[in-house]
Amino acid sequence: MNKTRPGTRNRGRPKVRPQALAGQAPAARETPAEKENRIHGAIVDGVMEQRLKPGTKLPEAALCELFGVGRSLVQKVLQRLAHDHIVELRPNRSAIVAMPSREEVGKLFEARRALEEAVLPLVAEHATRADYASLRRQLRKEHAAMHRYAQTEWAGLASAFHLRLGELSRNPMLQRYLSELISRCSLVVALFQPPGNATCEHDEHERVVDCLEKGDVRGARREMDRHLRDLEAHIQLVEEDTNLSLADMLGLAAGP
Amino acid sequence: MNKTRPGTRNRGRPKVRPQALAGQAPAARETPAEKENRIHGAIVDGVMEQRLKPGTKLPEAALCELFGVGRSLVQKVLQRLAHDHIVELRPNRSAIVAMPSREEVGKLFEARRALEEAVLPLVAEHATRADYASLRRQLRKEHAAMHRYAQTEWAGLASAFHLRLGELSRNPMLQRYLSELISRCSLVVALFQPPGNATCEHDEHERVVDCLEKGDVRGARREMDRHLRDLEAHIQLVEEDTNLSLADMLGLAAGP
């Protein structure tokens, strides 16, 4: 089901380029946690910016060389990524970038709607006037980016809005779950959305804030639900294959 | 090598008893995943049944000997437990059983209420008559256990009810989040509830099912909210220290 072209064998598969990490040398003294976050972040960024497409193999040895660390660390990071559903971890096989099925995507958005709505009452309960002001400021930036056609930036700001709502719930657990779902959603949105075909949401975010500020939680939930269904409706499935090197996908290409 | 003789300066701290794992010998051929689950399960059980109290240190070396595995596996399991917030992982220190603060407990229950209510509409949407029947059957068992004063069994069945609702939502992500929150709640409930002082919930679970079956989602949510607030209200904070051995806490005491 995966192999769309049965005839082609091992063509331009992602290969390691050992000198790639020279450009991104690790900082002077790095704490263990920083090391781990550097690797984790590099992979997450690669996935989010579509350099690492779903199904790409991530062999431990390659990552070790690219980041200049041992396998223990790489394994720990992969473990973490697997828990966030960013990579898929199969026994005795290379880890691969997660490729959610259409059904999973449906469930994913369903879960996100449920959680995002569940968070709104808490936001309304805790948010101060200053919080709303900062939300509005953020929305202005978002609008600006959209009209500048700065797509990646806009995408980032758009999910930042939802993440901020998670913060404003003042509940660490719900916030964490929500961020997880939002990340996964941006992943599939980025994935299934050919560049240039951005969902041009008018001001659905604004409407949510309007309702919240009026104290109309019910209305806010309704708007949010609509907004998220809109988002889901605009994605479409495409699958392809490139032959970039793994180092390139990770943004670790050697400098000039 | 390791000390084989009882410590001369043993102040009753949890210590390792190497022969303890003889009673719980690993099965003939164990797949890697099974191995991992065995360890994970043993610790989870230990925590859930209050043998492992919050703050108990879990040194890697001790766990290695107890379960007869290397440190890699133990580390992986600890990592996983940390992600579930069952243990706390501090850099360069032993992992300890998680000890949630009072505030965290509050937020925890808040999150659980939010999620548990968010799940109910989906349950109402997907559940068949057969599902409700099986729910009722489970409730009868629960009742029976309560009237038999089988506390641990009852506690297990009670959370099984909530877990079942998670299943019936037919949404893997929400189900996972909910299980996580439920586990943590049972942890603190078990923790803060002196044995014998069980919360005697009358039939709050039944009422939720009643509403669901009538299609009254709103009412179900109200009942669930009340039920969970009741539960939270009955816990109280106590902290103490025992001097059982780690092997005992893990239920790995030597056989006959």
Add this chain to the structure above:
DNA sequence: TCCGTATTTTTTGTCGACAATTAATGGTTT
């Protein structure tokens, strides 16, 4: 006796080595 410091012991962080498993290759037969 109490407190701050030096030393020893315990414990984790990280790595490479070897075994086990899976994928890739090559050769043989139909």
Add this chain to the structure above:
DNA sequence: AAACCATTAATTGTCGACAAAAAATACGGA
């Protein structure tokens, strides 16, 4: 050629070794 099986190569699973960090202990002076 295509399918099948044996062999080789690539990759993960698991472990113990060593170094670094923290804790526990021992020591010396006020």
